[in-house]
Amino acid sequence: xxxxxxxxxxxxxxxxxxxxxxxxxxxxxxxxxxxxxxxxxxxxxxxxxxxxxxxxxxxxxxxxxxxxxxxxxxxxxxxxxxxxxxxxxxxxxxxxxxxxxxxxxxxxxxxxx
Numbered sequence: 001x002x003x004x005x006x007x008x009x010x011x012x013x014x015x016x017x018x019x020x021x022x023x024x025x026x027x028x029x030x031x032x033x034x035x036x037x038x039x040x041x042x043x044x045x046x047x048x049x050x051x052x053x054x055x056x057x058x059x060x061x062x063x064x065x066x067x068x069x070x071x072x073x074x075x076x077x078x079x080x081x082x083x084x085x086x087x088x089x090x091x092x093x094x095x096x097x098x099x100x101x102x103x104x105x106x107x108x109x110x111x112x113x
Contacts, residue, residue, distance in 0.1 A: 015044055 019040035028035040028042055035042070 015047070019044060 019038075022038065022040040022043070024039045025036065026039045026042055028037075037045075
């Protein structure tokens with residue numbers, strides 16, 4: 001996360017330096033729309049629009065992965081609970097089996113006497 005913040009700051013500083021060095025007026029024409037501004041403003045505007053488009057396109061995938069991660073965490077918690085219950089049952093059965101074996105051994109030892 002900190003790496004992304006540092007990268008964002010570097011891009012912003014680079015954009016400001018670029019804007020200060022490129023103040024030549026340009027005209028952008030698209031269909032019936034005409035826009036007169038400095039070269040730096042036009043390029044930074046294009047960069048900003050591109051960033052917004054990337055954010056909008058990548059948002060559904062990010063949300064889907066977040067939902068999947070949350071669902072998997074719930075499933076892991078459920079499986080851990082189930083495992084703990086099963087381990088408890090195994091322990092109970094092991095104790096019952098050991099008690100039954102000990103009782104049978106003691107009865108067998110009494111008969112042999």
